[in-house]
Amino acid sequence: MSGYELAKTFDSSIGFFWKADHQQIYRELSKLRDRGHIQGHEVVQSGKPNKLVYTLTQEGRAALRHWGARPSSPPMMKDDLLVRLCALDSFDIEPLRADLMARLEHHRDRYARYERILNKLFPDGKATSVADTGKLLGLRIGLRHEQAVAEWCEEAIETLAAVAKPAPVLLLEDTSRESNG
Amino acid sequence: MSGYELAKTFDSSIGFFWKADHQQIYRELSKLRDRGHIQGHEVVQSGKPNKLVYTLTQEGRAALRHWGARPSSPPMMKDDLLVRLCALDSFDIEPLRADLMARLEHHRDRYARYERILNKLFPDGKATSVADTGKLLGLRIGLRHEQAVAEWCEEAIETLAAVAKPAPVLLLEDTSRESNG
DNA sequence: CCCGTTATTTACCGTAACGCGAAAAAGTCA
DNA sequence: TGACTTTTTCGCGTTACGGTAAATAACGGG
Numbered sequence: 001m002s003g004y005e006l007a008k009t010f011d012s013s014i015g016f017f018w019k020a021d022h023q024q025i026y027r028e029l030s031k032l033r034d035r036g037h038i039q040g041h042e043v044v045q046s047g048k049p050n051k052l053v054y055t056l057t058q059e060g061r062a063a064l065r066h067w068g069a070r071p072s073s074p075p076m077m078k079d080d081l082l083v084r085l086c087a088l089d090s091f092d093i094e095p096l097r098a099d100l101m102a103r104l105e106h107h108r109d110r111y112a113r114y115e116r117i118l119n120k121l122f123p124d125g126k127a128t129s130v131a132d133t134g135k136l137l138g139l140r141i142g143l144r145h146e147q148a149v150a151e152w153c154e155e156a157i158e159t160l161a162a163v164a165k166p167a168p169v170l171l172l173e174d175t176s177r178e179s180n181g
Numbered sequence: 182m183s184g185y186e187l188a189k190t191f192d193s194s195i196g197f198f199w200k201a202d203h204q205q206i207y208r209e210l211s212k213l214r215d216r217g218h219i220q221g222h223e224v225v226q227s228g229k230p231n232k233l234v235y236t237l238t239q240e241g242r243a244a245l246r247h248w249g250a251r252p253s254s255p256p257m258m259k260d261d262l263l264v265r266l267c268a269l270d271s272f273d274i275e276p277l278r279a280d281l282m283a284r285l286e287h288h289r290d291r292y293a294r295y296e297r298i299l300n301k302l303f304p305d306g307k308a309t310s311v312a313d314t315g316k317l318l319g320l321r322i323g324l325r326h327e328q329a330v331a332e333w334c335e336e337a338i339e340t341l342a343a344v345a346k347p348a349p350v351l352l353l354e355d356t357s358r359e360s361n362g
Numbered sequence: 363c364c365c366g367t368t369a370t371t372t373a374c375c376g377t378a379a380c381g382c383g384a385a386a387a388a389g390t391c392a
Numbered sequence: 393t394g395a396c397t398t399t400t401t402c403g404c405g406t407t408a409c410g411g412t413a414a415a416t417a418a419c420g421g422g
Contacts, residue, residue, distance in 0.1 A: 004399050014267055017258045024380065026400065049388035049399050061271075068272030071280050072261035074287055077198045077326065080253035086195055088315025090242075091249030099252050106255055133344055134269025141333045145258065148329040152322045163314055185370050205409065207371065230370050230417035 002043075002051040003029050016142065029054060037063050093164045097157060104153035111146040114139050183224075183232040184210050197323065210235055218244050274345045278338060285334035292327040295320050 001009070006029075007022035020028075032038045037060030040052040056064065081099065084091055118125075118139045127133040182190070187210075188203035201209075213219045218241030221233040237245065262280065265272055299306075299320045308314040 014264060017263050019257060051399060064271055065273060068265050069276035071283060074284060075260050076200060079256050082198050082319055083195060084249050085315035085319045089312040090245055092246060095250035102252060103255060130344055131270040133340060134266035137337050137340060138263055138266045140336060144329040144333050148325040152325050155321060156318050159314060159318060163311055232370060
């Protein structure tokens with residue numbers, strides 16, 4: 001593909017778990033070209049400026065296979081929210097709860113989105129080709145992740161609600177002798 | 182705390198989802214000091230060189246609260262593995278399976294570790310203070326995440342095994358007339 | 363007194379990954 | 393002409409890191 005096409009299709013494929021704007025894509029393409037991993041061929045177009053379509057070279061394909069055989073290291077889940085939880089008593093609870101509710105919505109949305117894609121691409125839940133198997137597995141981990149995090153958000157929201165206004169039971173036991181101190 | 186103490190205690194607290202070596206810690210401490218968010222006080226020690234213990238200033242505490250009230254953006258899960266799944270047909274399956282098995286072990290280990298910490302810190306599963314509530318929630322999302330990913334790893338390993346040697350059923354139906362093509 | 367070790371901090375040098383804002387080049391359409 | 397799309401590029405910056413090593417201070421052993 002060309003850089004422009006990559007930039008446009010990025011969001012609907014890998015974009016779910018990796019961001020890149022067009023600048024970065026062009027930059028990486030340049031690097032790969034310099035290393036001889038890809039090669040650009042100008043494709044003449046009518047009605048538009050010509051585009052530079054890149055294709056993998058032999059060395060590029062070999063490098064890709066080699067990269068694919070390297071062990072991956074499980075990524076850190078760098079999340080502001082988790083840092084806040086580590087020192088929860090230093091923060092205000094209310095904005096955190098609001099944040100969690102936004103997150104809950106986000107993860108539910110994502111879940112629904114993945115589910116829709118799954119039903120569309122794999123109505124019977126089975127992949128036919130190797131490439132499809134990979135995409136199916138990607139969707140599966142996406143679904144699992146979003147569900148787990150969404151459930152946790154619900155739990156966290158409840159927990160924080162209890163923290164925000166603590167021990168209502170005790171207040172109900174005997175309200176006649178104590179005022180809101 | 183001092184930079185040295187922070188570096189030592191980092192791994193057993195936030196270190197589960199955020200890495201930082203001592204250099205980065207010292208660097209960040211310098212930045213924070215330059216911004217007036219923390220202040221260093223030399224503490225004389227006997228038997229060791231003196232240390233520089235940092236404490237939050239008024240502005241630092243305010244900045245922290247302010248930061249804590251900002252909405253967080255859900256982090257990307259940048260994972261090599263997911264990229265490989267996106268183009269599964271360009272890679273060799275075997276090293277991927279090996280990778281997945283290592284990952285499975287890793288996530289199971291993590292799960293067990295979190296479980297141990299949970300049982301130690303919260304034997305009854307309940308937090309008493311606000312700070313503890315945060316730590317408990319941190320453990321909970323850790324457990325949920327590790328379990329989800331570990332289960333997915335099992336699924337993925339099985340799926341890839343089926344891809345590696347496809348359709349064994351057909352071979353079993355009638356082995357008398359066909360050899361291993 | 364030199365030496366090795368631990369604790370504590372700092373300096374210096376690099377890089378990968380990224381964002382911002384702009385602009386260049388080529389073509390269309392009003 | 394001017395505005396707008398497509399396609400690519402440039403030049404600037406930052407953040408976040410990693411590596412290696414050194415400086416500083418105190419201890420203890422030979």
